Amino acid sequence: MTPLAAYLLVAALLFAIGLAGALVRRNAILVLIGIELMLNSANLNFIAFWRYGPHPEALTGMMFAIFSIAVAAAEAAVGLGLVIAIYRHAQTTDLDKMNRMKG
Amino acid sequence: MTPVFYIIAALTIAGGLAAVLLKNLVHAALAVTVAFGGLALLFLSLDAQFAGFAQILVYIGAVAILIVFAILLTRGSDLPQDGVFSHTWLIGLMIAAGVFSVLAWAVLRSVPALPHETAVPAVTVHDIGVALVGRYVLPLEILALLLTAATIGAVIVAMHEKDGAQ
Numbered sequence: 001m002t003p004l005a006a007y008l009l010v011a012a013l014l015f016a017i018g019l020a021g022a023l024v025r026r027n028a029i030l031v032l033i034g035i036e037l038m039l040n041s042a043n044l045n046f047i048a049f050w051r052y053g054p055h056p057e058a059l060t061g062m063m064f065a066i067f068s069i070a071v072a073a074a075e076a077a078v079g080l081g082l083v084i085a086i087y088r089h090a091q092t093t094d095l096d097k098m099n100r101m102k103g
Numbered sequence: 104m105t106p107v108f109y110i111i112a113a114l115t116i117a118g119g120l121a122a123v124l125l126k127n128l129v130h131a132a133l134a135v136t137v138a139f140g141g142l143a144l145l146f147l148s149l150d151a152q153f154a155g156f157a158q159i160l161v162y163i164g165a166v167a168i169l170i171v172f173a174i175l176l177t178r179g180s181d182l183p184q185d186g187v188f189s190h191t192w193l194i195g196l197m198i199a200a201g202v203f204s205v206l207a208w209a210v211l212r213s214v215p216a217l218p219h220e221t222a223v224p225a226v227t228v229h230d231i232g233v234a235l236v237g238r239y240v241l242p243l244e245i246l247a248l249l250l251t252a253a254t255i256g257a258v259i260v261a262m263h264e265k266d267g268a269q
Contacts, residue, residue: 001211006104007149008210010112014119014138016203021123023195024188029128029173033135036166037119040142043154051149056224059234063242065154066231069161070246074253076166080173081257087177088263096189 007048014041028083028093032076039072108148115141126187128174136167150223153231 001009018037025031043065050061087093118138125131139162146155189195235243 001104002215003104003108004215005210005213006108006112007145009207010115010145012203012206012210013116014142015206016199017116017119017123019202020196020199023198024192025123026183026187026189027128029170029177030123030131030187033122033131033170036162037122037135037138040139040158040162043158044142044145047146047149047151047154051151051224052221056221057226057230059226059231062151062154062226062231063234063239065151066157067242067246069154069157070250073161073165074250076169077257078253078260080169081261083173084176084261093177094183 002052004048004052008045011041011044011048014038014044026094026096028086028095029080031095032079032083035079036072036076039068039075043068108145111141111144111148115145126182129171132167132170132174135170136163139163139167153228 015038018034018041021034021037022031023034025034046061046065046068050056050059050065053061083093086098090098092098115138118134118136118141121134122131122138125134139158143155143158143163146158
């Protein structure tokens with residue numbers, strides 16, 4: 001197995017774990033944690049392709065990963081703010097109990 | 104592959120698995136911090152020093168703290184009585200397993216078109232900074248705007264509801 005394939009396999013496994021967390025858990029914060037894991041595994045793919053790609057000095061994969069980290073931080077701030085707002089409104093973070101569209 | 108890679112990969116995967124499986128949300132937040140740290144080590148092992156340290160600063164320094172704040176503000180450390188997994192957990196698990204098998208099949212069956220081991224890329228933080236204010240200056244400015252908007256938006260969303268709004 002080439003080093004690139006090994007890194008891609010680790011990223012695929014981490015993506016599947018994050019996806020399972022986002023789909024299986026009932027707590028909204030755990031779903032956000034799963035989404036963060038998925039974003040991170042995509043970043044690992046970018047960095048691995050940048051490292052073993054033909055033109056690392058062009059910095060494309062590295063730049064994409066850096067911008068992706070910044071966007072993921074903004075997403076986490078807004079997502080957790082939404083969770084806190086919903087908790088204040090419904091007194092729960094259980095997604096199975098949030099089944100009404102109008103308050 | 105070196106043994107160091109296997110150790111870091113096992114640490115990262117174990118952190119991710121523990122974050123998804125642990126019942127107590129505070130323990131899950133600690134486990135996901137371990138996974139973020141393992142990913143930062145993987146970035147460093149790929150000679151991406153800047154991305155590795157940015158990962159440590161942003162994820163372990165900011166996102167993990169945000170998650171802990173959200174858990175404490177929503178009393179998420181209390182265990183729910185009726186289980187932590189959704190009633191559609193089997194479908195979710197099957198979707199995740201299917202996605203992983205397709206990705207792993209594609210990775211393992213593909214023929215590498217690139218040389219197996221290239222030389223360490225001679226990229227310094229100076230090069231990254233020059234590229235950020237040169238070729239990538241427009242994405243950088245858009246990102247600055249996005250971060251400002253996200254900060255203001257998060258504060259407005261999480262602000263107290265007005266009295267009588269409910």
